[in-house]
Amino acid sequence: MPDLWDKKYKCPVCGASVGTKKVFTGKVRIKSYEADLKPVYEGINPLLYSVIVCESCYYSALESDFETQISPIFREEIRKVQDEIKIPEMVSFSQERDHKVAIIAYALASLFYKVKNQPCRTAEMYLRMGWLYREINDEDNENKALAKALSNFEECYLNTYVESDKEPMILFYLAELSRRFGKREDAMRWFSTLVSKYKSATSFYVKAGKERWQELREK
């Protein structure tokens, strides 16, 4: 049985039909999680396919909001971003993807989320981009991507409305990425907010956050 199947979407910017590969849910196997909760997959890596890219106009977004209509107030800015995009001709987003192609897809999506004023999503794009760089052992670019993830998570948390089901994840990454970049005070503060605000929550992020906070306090 194959790992991938073909799906079509309609681009909300240019109206083109967008073909993309999707991973069969039953094929996704998580072997383990790294310290920052990055999943380690066995076999097919679904991180390579989460962003849909329109090959006609390069508009890109996560599958869950790709077809969402775009407010007219962002149209002009989106056009400006599109004018700046230069993609090597041999890159295809609709076929099987390697890390290089997927990283370009996340970079594109981060530009559009930025324009649409969605720093939380922008942060998630940079986080996953960092993870893909880690998988190909490019530490320099991993650090650059994760630093951008942190500044966007900060903007997201401090300046936008955060839904409560997303808040533990965001607090976890604010803390974990601050720790990574040597901002111990910030890390302690974010872990403490996470753990005290979500004391009884069974969230994966709260559980991991408690452990990381404990480790940090003992150092």
Ligand SMILES: [Zn+2]
């Ligand atoms: Zn398009």
